[in-house]
Amino acid sequence: MLRTLLAVAMIAAVPTIAAAEGDAKKGEKVFRKCKACHTVDEAKNKVGPHLIGIVGRKAGAAEGFKYSDAMANSGLTWDAATLGEYLKDPKGKVPGNKMIFAGLKKDDQVADLIAFLETSK
Numbered sequence: 001m002l003r004t005l006l007a008v009a010m011i012a013a014v015p016t017i018a019a020a021e022g023d024a025k026k027g028e029k030v031f032r033k034c035k036a037c038h039t040v041d042e043a044k045n046k047v048g049p050h051l052i053g054i055v056g057r058k059a060g061a062a063e064g065f066k067y068s069d070a071m072a073n074s075g076l077t078w079d080a081a082t083l084g085e086y087l088k089d090p091k092g093k094v095p096g097n098k099m100i101f102a103g104l105k106k107d108d109q110v111a112d113l114i115a116f117l118e119t120s121k
Helices: 002-013 024-033 080-088 107-118
Strands: none
Touching: 024 107, 080 107
């Protein structure tokens, strides 16, 4: 029991990707991988929904975009931690979603992209 509590405490103490501070300027460059399907400068949906105000928004809530049932019913809210998990493994975080992007593998790119997305309001 004590080992379990200690393990849980140690895991909780480790900072997550989402908690790491990213560089929005670098994140703008990372966003180039996303530009074919998403916008951040106008509320215009493309192959994917626009990402203006994504941080803090409920998943499946961009007006006018036809989401998969998996995303629409995910119950997620896009905070930094949830975005961090999703950006690393979109199909793993929301199985059945329509996004074809495999995910970002580098933690610093994930943190930078989240920092950039936080600026798009």
